[in-house]
Amino acid sequence: MPSQQDDADPVDTSVAHPARRYDYLLGGKDNFEADRESARLIAERMPTIRLVAQENRWFLHRVVRFLAERGIRQFLDIGTGIPTSPNTHQIAQDVDPTARIVYVDNDPLVLAHARALLTGDPLGDTAYLQADLREPRKILDDPQLRQVLDFSEPVGLLLIAVLHFIRDDDDPKQIVDTLVSALPEGSFVAATHVTLEYMSPEQFAAVRARAEHQSAVRSGAELTALFEHPRLQVVEPGAQSVSRWWPDEAPQPRPSIEDVACNGILARVGPRSA
Template sequence: MSHPGLDTSRPHPARRYDYWLGGKDNFETDRESARQIEERMPLVRLTVQENRWFLHRAVRFLARQGIRQFLDIGTGIPTSPNTHEIAQEIDPSARVVYADNDPLVLAHARALLTGDKRGRTAYLDADLRDPAKILGNADLRDTLDLTQPVALMLIAILHFVRDAENPRAILDTLIDALPDGSYVVASHVTLEYMTPEEFKAVRAVAEAQSQSRSGVELAELFAHPRLTPIGPGVQSVSQWWAQEAPAPRPRVEDVACNGFVARVTRG
């Protein structure tokens, strides 16, 4: 099957991520890119798995806080259970909007992201770099009520937005649109726990398409006056809600990904 706009000559983060999770929706360019990274960072699969489990625990946490609306930007190729499945398991009326910019993700999302009929699930062909377009999308407005709390999910997506693309302005636009009582959840690749040799080797390959940031740098991106961090602020995704995660927990040094959770207040 061909997909308009699909470029298989260059690796795509969503398809590479799918490969690491054991999926089949990827191409040789994606697999080769993934293998190059894995040669330099053997624990990348563990990092990807821990990031995925962080998403699962975060959605359950938010649903238990009464959140019934989710905006998941950079959703990637659907891997079950996804945000809407977890949220609607707790409350079938939960509403979820996904956004991604890969045509292959779009094709799969429309076929697979079907939720409970008592709730709603929508998919936007959109890019995080254009937050105003996401917020103004008619399908988003038809699915989510932006006068009521929303969970903004930014899972493993921000490291694809370089500093030159002004990620702080992108985040400010999204956060400013959220009503009081909303939440923001983010995860981000970090190389800060690696040895200097590992750092140099991984950075040479991984940062061709992305930009790693330390925990301090991630916290700075979310230094918004309306955000109140939950718990300790930025920490390894493997440590968030660790009591609900499979044991034993991996070492922080073995998981190259930080997480952040915050509540939106009046500021």
């Protein structure tokens, strides 16, 4: 069942929110003028931003299906955003109707939409937590999460388009380490992250000037560094533009990496040290 906490949290429609901006870029209607204006300002500097959002979403689709087809039956999707079909539970439950999914986001508007739309197969279980990635221990200790997910069995942890909202002073490495340490052997961690490394110098300068105030823009090498954990083994091809990450499994034709300012990465969780 969806979480009942934080029902009274106000929705500030005057301030852009990443989940609602992402919804707008994907062609959704659950956004406000502040979100649309923020997206337009980004598009002035990065004309392919809608393509980036779509490619990021397709990466999620490929990863979830890959994991579900390899026996992962539990998913923890942190930073899920406003529901956009197909969602994680729809993809996973298409492979196995008993798959269980917990969605996490910090926006009360996302919570409202999740309650209305994130209903999965009755054989499985789908739940939503309103929480912030900056507090990973709070997420992991939530009673509802523990009711839905069994941490004695592998879990697919999804950090899709969320780590770039964690600035360096919030210690993203420690956040990832905390989450990974809680996962059982055989789990997987997938993430996408905005990058500027494929841009021209002129575009880099224009986007960087705005991004520094809103997010942490990291290269593929910096994303890989966040996954440097003794229990993680990065799956080939490593941190790679989402346009080139397992391209044969993606819609064709593939866009250039210069047009898709986003990297993806997938890693398998190994055994705990004795």
